[in-house]
Amino acid sequence: MKRIILTVLIAAVFVLSVSAGGSSESASDERVVTTVCRASYANEVWYNEMNKAFEEETGIHVIVQPTPGNDADHDAKVNIDLTAGSTIDVIPSLGPRYYAARVEAGFFVPLRELVEATGLNAEEKFGVNLPVEEDGDYYALPSKIEAYCVFYNKDLFDKAGIPYPTGAWTWEDYKNTAIALTDPENGVYGSFMNAENPWFIIASVQEDDPFYTEDGLCNFDTPSRRAAIEWYYDMTNVTKCQMPVREIMNENVSWNYYAMAGDHLAMFSQGNWFTRLLNSQEDYPRDWKYGIALTPAPEGANNNIVSAAYNSINVNAEHPEEALEYVLWLSENQWRFEGGIPAYAEMSEEDRQAAFGSIAEASDGQITVDDLYTCLVDNGMGAVQSDIIGTAADEYNRIVNEELKSYFMDLQNLDTAMANITRRVNEAIQSYV
Numbered sequence: 001m002k003r004i005i006l007t008v009l010i011a012a013v014f015v016l017s018v019s020a021g022g023s024s025e026s027a028s029d030e031r032v033v034t035t036v037c038r039a040s041y042a043n044e045v046w047y048n049e050m051n052k053a054f055e056e057e058t059g060i061h062v063i064v065q066p067t068p069g070n071d072a073d074h075d076a077k078v079n080i081d082l083t084a085g086s087t088i089d090v091i092p093s094l095g096p097r098y099y100a101a102r103v104e105a106g107f108f109v110p111l112r113e114l115v116e117a118t119g120l121n122a123e124e125k126f127g128v129n130l131p132v133e134e135d136g137d138y139y140a141l142p143s144k145i146e147a148y149c150v151f152y153n154k155d156l157f158d159k160a161g162i163p164y165p166t167g168a169w170t171w172e173d174y175k176n177t178a179i180a181l182t183d184p185e186n187g188v189y190g191s192f193m194n195a196e197n198p199w200f201i202i203a204s205v206q207e208d209d210p211f212y213t214e215d216g217l218c219n220f221d222t223p224s225r226r227a228a229i230e231w232y233y234d235m236t237n238v239t240k241c242q243m244p245v246r247e248i249m250n251e252n253v254s255w256n257y258y259a260m261a262g263d264h265l266a267m268f269s270q271g272n273w274f275t276r277l278l279n280s281q282e283d284y285p286r287d288w289k290y291g292i293a294l295t296p297a298p299e300g301a302n303n304n305i306v307s308a309a310y311n312s313i314n315v316n317a318e319h320p321e322e323a324l325e326y327v328l329w330l331s332e333n334q335w336r337f338e339g340g341i342p343a344y345a346e347m348s349e350e351d352r353q354a355a356f357g358s359i360a361e362a363s364d365g366q367i368t369v370d371d372l373y374t375c376l377v378d379n380g381m382g383a384v385q386s387d388i389i390g391t392a393a394d395e396y397n398r399i400v401n402e403e404l405k406s407y408f409m410d411l412q413n414l415d416t417a418m419a420n421i422t423r424r425v426n427e428a429i430q431s432y433v
Contacts, residue, residue, distance in 0.1 A: 033322035034063045035090040036081075038074045042066040050337035054329050060322050082107045085316055089323035090330075092143075093310045097387040097394075099131065099140060108139040108312040114324055115141070126331075127345025128383065129308055140310035141327050142343035143334035146271040147376040147383075148305040150174070150296070151258065151278065154289040154366070156181055156188060156266045165293035168380070171203055171231060174267070174296040178241040181266040191235060191242040192258055192265040195249060197397055198305070198386040199269070200404045203228040207301040211388045211396065218425035220400065221418040229404065229414065236408055245408040259284040269295060271307070272341060272376050279362035289366045292375050306383035308343055309334070341376060352377075395428035 041047045042064065051062040065088065067074040075098050078091065082102065091107070093099035102108060115122050122130050122141060129142045150165065157164055160181050165173075178190025193199040204224040213219045235242035243265065253261075258268040259277035263286065268274075275292075277284050295304045311330050313323045335342045341355050356372040388396045399421055407417040 030061055031059060031319070031322055032061045032063055033089050033319050033326045034065065034087075035092065035326070036065045036067060036074075036078055036088055037092065038071055039066045039068050046337045046339065050334060053333070053337070054326065058325055058329070060325060062326070079105075082314065086314065087316045087318040088314055089317040089319050090326050091312050091314050093140065093312065095307050095309070095387055096131070096385050097389055097397075099310045099312070100389045101393065102312070103131075103133060103139045107315060109315050109317070109320070110135075110137040110139055111141065111313070111324075111327075112137045115328070118324075118328065120328070125345065126343050129343040129345070131308075131310065140312040141331040142308040143311055143330045144309050144338060144340035145343045146273055146307045146309075147341060148269060148271050148295045148386075149375045150267055150269050150293040151262075151274060152267045152291050152293060153262050153265070154291050155263075156288075164291055168294060168302070169296050170299060171296045175231070175235060175239070175241065178235065178267060179239050182239075182241040184240075186264070188264045188266065189241065189243045190266045192268045193232070193235075193242060194255055195245045195401075195405060195408070197388070197400050197404075200232050200400070200408075201225055201228045202269070202305070203231065203298040203301070205305065205386055206297050206303040206384055208303065208384050212390050216391060217429060218396075218422045220421050220425065226414065226418070229407070233408060233414075237410070245405055249405070249409070256284075259286070262286060262290065263288050271305075272372070275359045275363070275367075275372075276339060279359065290363075292367055292371055294375050294379050294381070297381065302381050303384045304379065304381040305386045307386060309340075347373075347377060391432050392425065392428035396425050399424045399428070 037047065051064065055061055067077050069077075071094075079098070079102070081088070082091070082105070091102070093102060112122075122138065123132070126142055129145055130138055131140055131142070132138050152165065154164065160183070162177065162180055165177065174191070181190035182188060193202075198205045204222065204227070207224050209222050209224045210219055232242075236244045248257075251257075255270065255274075256277055258265055258270070259274070259280075262268070262278075278286075278290050297303060311327045311334075313320060313327060317323045331343070334340070336354055339355075339358060342351055344351065347355070352369060352373050356369040359372060360367055360369045387393070388400075390396070403412075403417040403420045403424075406412045407414055412420075
């Protein structure tokens with residue numbers, strides 16, 4: 001009932017705002033739309049070219065407000081501004097965690113009626129990538145998806161005499177391959193995974209094991225989660241075929257480390273966007289060739305990790321009519337400029353070439369359009385989100401990372417880590433009630 005009342009109120013505000021926007025536009029020759037972006041985007045060629053193309057096509061001027069700091073700073077500031085009544089028109093949300101929290105807070109305009117009035121059937125267009133809520137409405141259109149895969153060093157596979165991975169495989173297959181590739185004398189690790197969630201628990205994420213109980217409390221200590229954590233521990237501390245957490249922490253490495261140090265890291269699981277780094281010889285010069293393979297999956301849980309980027313209209317938008325045009329346009333075009341994957345339910349051959357052709361070309365033949373399409377889209381796998389979504393989600397993620405890093409560094413045992421996670425997360429959840 002609370003959500004229904006809120007939806008009605010938001011829709012009424014939107015209609016009134018459109019009327020107000022129309023009258024203000026008559027007093028000005030220029031139509032505008034405002035949005036925010038991460039500081040790094042402001043200097044990205046694709047981002048500026050995208051907004052320029054929108055302006056040329058629609059005559060609407062895009063005013064961008066970059067947020068200083070890192071990604072976490074950006075998301076935190078956007079949330080603070082929205083809480084304070086910001087009138088920025090279009091709000092991007094990268095990934096489901098922040099989007100879900102903003103919808104729950106009532107920051108966004110419901111879009112179903114507005115989008116259908118334009119003649120677009122969004123559910124048919126975007127399929128499962130459209131974030132339909134429990135009230136039957138959606139509060140964003142997706143602008144792209146990011147699908148995960150395994151990047152691998154072809155030179156290290158060739159040197160070890162191991163065939164490149166093809167087709168479906170399990171995480172045990174992955175571990176056995178990593179063991180065979182590991183060469184301690186030459187500083188080669190068979191695997192590199194970030195020392196953060198979801199890599200600690202990736203198999204349980206693919207099994208879609210819920211992070212919350214039915215009554216909203218922490219549901220982290222489950223059999224599938226323990227099995228996934230023990231698998232990661234075995235990789236780093238027992239078979240030692242993966243770069244250890246202690247070494248990752250000591251070197252302060254992050255998601256871009258493989259692009260710089262892939263000459264001694266054989267395999268790395270990450271999102272498709274990572275091809276931009278591997279294809280950027282100017283920023284990440286390398287003398288080894290890479291390939292891509294499907295993300296492994298546990299037996300009986302044939303899911304890949306898929307995330308989406310969303311664009312929503314602020315309930316307090318100053319230019320709601322222009323905002324709707326921008327959100328609709330981004331859903332069709334952002335992926336083209338960014339070099340991402342469209343969020344469409346079905347991809348045409350033209351879409352495939354547009355999405356993957358330039359990536360394959362930039363790789364100088366190391367990967368092909370068919371490689372990319374097969375691994376990322378036409379892989380026969382289902383889709384799950386990597387993010388923890390729900391009450392105190394940010395604290396939940398932070399606590400999991402802190403406690404499990406201590407376990408992987410042998411500073412505490414797994415029982416203690418799991419007990420600490422459950423206690424601390426429940427305390428965080430209770431503070432939100």
